[in-house]
Amino acid sequence: MTDTAQRTLAMGGMTPDVAHCAPSDILTPDDRYQELFVAVQTQRIFADSKTFVDCAPSLAPEEVLRRYREDADKPGFDLSRFVGTYFTLERTPPSEYVSDPGQGLVEHIDGLWDVLTRTPEAHPAYSSLLPLPRAYVVPGGRFHELYYWDSYFTMLGLANSGRHDLLVSMADNFSFLIDTYGHIPNGNRTYYLSRSQPPMYGLMVELFESHGVARAIRYLPHLRREYDYWMDGEASLRPGEAYRHLVRLPDGSLLNRYWDERDTPREEGYLEDVTTARDAPQRPAGEVYRDLRAGAASGWDFSSRWLGDANDLSSIRTTSILPVDLNSFLFATERHIARLSDAAGDVDAALAFAKRAQARQDAMTRHLWSDADGAFVDYDWQLGEQRTQLSAAIAAPLFSGLATREQAHRSAVAMAERLLAAGGLRTTETSSLQQWDPPNGWAPLQWIAIHGLRKYGENRLAGDIAHRWLSTVGSLYARESKLVEKYSLHTSDAMSASGGGGGEYPLQDGFGWTNGVVRRLLGDHPEHHAHQVKAA
Numbered sequence: 001m002t003d004t005a006q007r008t009l010a011m012g013g014m015t016p017d018v019a020h021c022a023p024s025d026i027l028t029p030d031d032r033y034q035e036l037f038v039a040v041q042t043q044r045i046f047a048d049s050k051t052f053v054d055c056a057p058s059l060a061p062e063e064v065l066r067r068y069r070e071d072a073d074k075p076g077f078d079l080s081r082f083v084g085t086y087f088t089l090e091r092t093p094p095s096e097y098v099s100d101p102g103q104g105l106v107e108h109i110d111g112l113w114d115v116l117t118r119t120p121e122a123h124p125a126y127s128s129l130l131p132l133p134r135a136y137v138v139p140g141g142r143f144h145e146l147y148y149w150d151s152y153f154t155m156l157g158l159a160n161s162g163r164h165d166l167l168v169s170m171a172d173n174f175s176f177l178i179d180t181y182g183h184i185p186n187g188n189r190t191y192y193l194s195r196s197q198p199p200m201y202g203l204m205v206e207l208f209e210s211h212g213v214a215r216a217i218r219y220l221p222h223l224r225r226e227y228d229y230w231m232d233g234e235a236s237l238r239p240g241e242a243y244r245h246l247v248r249l250p251d252g253s254l255l256n257r258y259w260d261e262r263d264t265p266r267e268e269g270y271l272e273d274v275t276t277a278r279d280a281p282q283r284p285a286g287e288v289y290r291d292l293r294a295g296a297a298s299g300w301d302f303s304s305r306w307l308g309d310a311n312d313l314s315s316i317r318t319t320s321i322l323p324v325d326l327n328s329f330l331f332a333t334e335r336h337i338a339r340l341s342d343a344a345g346d347v348d349a350a351l352a353f354a355k356r357a358q359a360r361q362d363a364m365t366r367h368l369w370s371d372a373d374g375a376f377v378d379y380d381w382q383l384g385e386q387r388t389q390l391s392a393a394i395a396a397p398l399f400s401g402l403a404t405r406e407q408a409h410r411s412a413v414a415m416a417e418r419l420l421a422a423g424g425l426r427t428t429e430t431s432s433l434q435q436w437d438p439p440n441g442w443a444p445l446q447w448i449a450i451h452g453l454r455k456y457g458e459n460r461l462a463g464d465i466a467h468r469w470l471s472t473v474g475s476l477y478a479r480e481s482k483l484v485e486k487y488s489l490h491t492s493d494a495m496s497a498s499g500g501g502g503g504e505y506p507l508q509d510g511f512g513w514t515n516g517v518v519r520r521l522l523g524d525h526p527e528h529h530a531h532q533v534k535a536a
Contacts, residue, residue, distance in 0.1 A: 007216060012317050026181075028191040029053040029128055034062045036068045041270035050142060053191055054086040058128035074377050079293040088300040090144055091129070093118070101481050106522055109365045109483070110161050111513045116167065116512055117230060119250060119464060130188040132170035133176050140179030140510020141485065145187045146173065148197035149299050150513045152204050153444045157516030159211045160523045167213045178222045183229040186297060191267040195260035199329050201226050201394050202336035227333055253363035255322045256330055257381075260293030269296075272504055278409050279316035294318035298326070299444075302503070303428060303436035305378065305391050310432045320382040324368055326447075328376075328396035331360045335401070339464050361402050374410035376403070390418050391428040392445040408456035415449065416461055423472035423489035423497070424463050425449050436501030441469065441489040442500075443517035450521070470528045472497050473518050483518065485511045 029052065030037045040052050057064045064086045071077055075441060100108070123131040129145060137147045137154050151170060158166050170192045177184045184201060186192035194467035199479035202223055209216040233243035239250050245259045263286035273292050279284040295301050295318045309314035331502045336354035370377045370386055375394040378387040394411050396402040419426045424441040431438045472487050477496035483509040486500035522528055 015110060021256060025132070025191055026190050027061075028193075028267055030191070030270075033068075035064055036065055036072075037081055037267075038146075038270075039072075040083060041267075042274070043079060044271060045083055048142065049270050049272060049391035051089065051191070052083070052087070053128050053267045054090040054144065055083075056090065056124040058086050058088060061126055065175060066366045080125065082419065085185040088124075089206065090124075092144065096313070102495070103481075105477055106519065108477070108481070109157060109519045111508075112140075112515055113137065113158065113163055113166065114516075115489035117149045126407070128190045130177075130185075130190060130193075132173045132188055135166060135174045136170055136173050136188075137166060137512055139485070139508070140511035141508025142516060143187075143510075143512075144389075145189050145192075146170075147182045147187045147512075148174075149444070153447060154516040155204060155207055155511035156447065157519030159207060160416040160519045164211065164213055164479060167208060167211065171204065171208050171219070174204065175219065175222045176252070178225050181235045183226060189268075194262045195227070195258075195293060197297055197299050199226065199230060199324060199333055200332040203329075205336065207356050209214060213411070216336075217340050217343050220344060223333065223340070227330075230330060230333075240380070244320075249363070249367065251366070253359075253367065253368070255327050255360070255363055255379075255381075257296040257320075257322055258297040258318055258326060260290060260297055261433065262293060263287070263290040265289055266293055269504060276314050277315075279312070283314070288314060291316040291318045291320075298323065300427075300436040302434040303391070304389070304394075304432045304434060305428055305436070307432075307434075309390055310430045310437075311474060317380070317382075320380050321387065322368065322381050323393060324364075324376045324378055324391075325393040325396035327360060327364055327368070328400040328402050331357050331364075331402045332400040364397070364402065368519070369407065373414060375414040376411070378405070389416060389429045392419060392425050392449060393450035394419075395425075395445070395452045398456055398458075401451075401455060405456060408452075408458065412453055412456070412458040412461050415453075420461075420465070420468075421489035422468065422491045423487060423531050424469035426489060433502050435486060437502070439488045439490050440484050440502065441472070442485045443469075443514040447520070463525075466525055467528075470518065470521055473514065474528060483511050484509055485514065493504070 046052055068082065070083065080339040115134050118138055119135050120132060123129050132146065133177055137148060138144055155167060165298060174184055181193060183196050184416055186195050186197050204224060205216045205219045206212045230245050233246055234254065237243055237246055239252055241248055243258050246254060247257055248254050249397050273289055276292065278286040280288055291326050295306050302313060304310035306316050306318040306321060307313065308317055329523055334353045334357035338350045338357060341349035341353060360495060364376065367379045368376045371391060375390055376397050377390065380387055394414060398408050398411060415425065418429055426438045427436050427442060427445060428438065429438055446465060450462045450466050471488065475481060476487065476499065477483060484499040488498045488500050491497060
């Protein structure tokens with residue numbers, strides 16, 4: 001075997017030029033610009049905190065900071081003018097795409113993939129964007145970067161659209177991120193490197209194989225490395241202790257939580273986080289920041305699911321909670337690794353990971369299954385008690401194949417009775433100002449529920465959720481010729497269907513994971529092609 005071939009094999013089959021893609025440093029905007037960063041964010045130079053962290057400097061960052069320090073105390077200094085002089089706003093690449101009001105929803109989605117695709121050549125010097133070797137699909141709106149768990153749901157649609165070229169590119173990108181940083185970050189930004197998102201890589205690998213993109217076994221080394229990231233510290237953790245993503249409960253059970261390495265304000269939400277921490281003077285600010293960051297790592301940013309008080313974001317306690325969905329996804333990862341290890345002839349690893357999956361299933365049944373609710377619920381390990389409200393995460397054990405038949409059926413009943421709304425599956429039972437609470441519904445949660453229910457033969461409810469969701473999306477599309485990030489589920493009626501609200505930023509159009517889930521569901525439910533999918 002040649003040296004080139006050996007390097008290619010070691011990198012999971014990617015070409016060697018990938019190895020030269022890593023940036024020279026991974027400083028975040030806060031690290032890089034220091035007091036200039038704090039001044040820009042606290043003085044609200046931009047309405048959206050994410051705007052500045054996505055800017056690129058017109059000079060070397062060290063020189064920009066030097067000039068700021070030299071000029072900041074001079075009479076008449078104008079911070080807004082300074083930023084306008086030395087920073088360039090990130091722009092959406094030009095596109096000739098115009099939504100056709102007479103176009104069907106499938107054609108609309110298929111036409112958007114290229115609009116939402118970014119290429120390696122688009123990575124400007126000194127920006128917070130982490131270079132990637134291949135093309136990738138972004139969500140749209142204010143989100144100009146790749147997001148981890150979003151991408152799995154986007155990929156569902158790419159596969160149904162026959163865009164295997166983008167599936168291959170994104171497979172290489174995620175493998176590259178694991179090789180380069182030891183994990184898949186929240187997104188390909190320096191300020192996202194301190195955390196990940198729900199671990200969907202194993203599910204992506206399954207998708208690649210099922211659509212003939214690549215054999216799953218090719219990605220086994222990357223899957224193992226990502227798993228190690230989530231399980232770091234396992235060997236030395238004693239009962240009652242927590243370290244990073246891991247918690248060992250008093251009975252010796254080992255389960256995972258969301259975590260971020262930093263305990264400072266999120267750079268893309270700096271002023272918002274500083275304000276939230278000030279609302280909790282009884283708590284150390286670093287503790288609040290860590291829980292806010294961990295909430296962002298969960299993908300549910302934010303939800304009453306993580307709060308002590310549904311009306312108070314400063315009561316957030318994400319790191320105290322062992323989530324149903326995270327542990328279900330890691331159970332699936334353990335099962336994937338066991339299966340692929342067996343296929344690779346590594347019997348010892350196959351047996352070891354099968355035992356890990358069984359241990360996790362047993363621990364979740366002991367601590368997260370609520371017989372009273374008939375569903376798996378989150379567990380607060382610091383308080384030693386289950387969380388009381390249900391969320392759409394109860395579908396994750398079905399989606400991952402962890403639930404028993406009886407648990408799956410009872411979970412389906414709980415979903416239908418407590419979470420089903422006119423327009424689809426609600427996120428939680430508690431309305432709040434947070435965007436991952438009612439009345440909002442989100443595409444990934446619909447897919448997890450629908451697919452999980454189908455696995456266990458709960459086809460009537462699965463079909464009902466799919467119909468309600470497609471009607472909601474189709475109704476808004478018929479009126480406004482667009483898909484959005486989230487939807488209000490109060491109705492699916494064509495005249496009153498609307499996008500969701502709440503959260504830290506306005507409703508975003510686009511939208512990657514909505515496009516992906518809807519495109520896949522339209523393939524499963526062709527009857528929806530004939531109604532509520534044509535723009536008026």
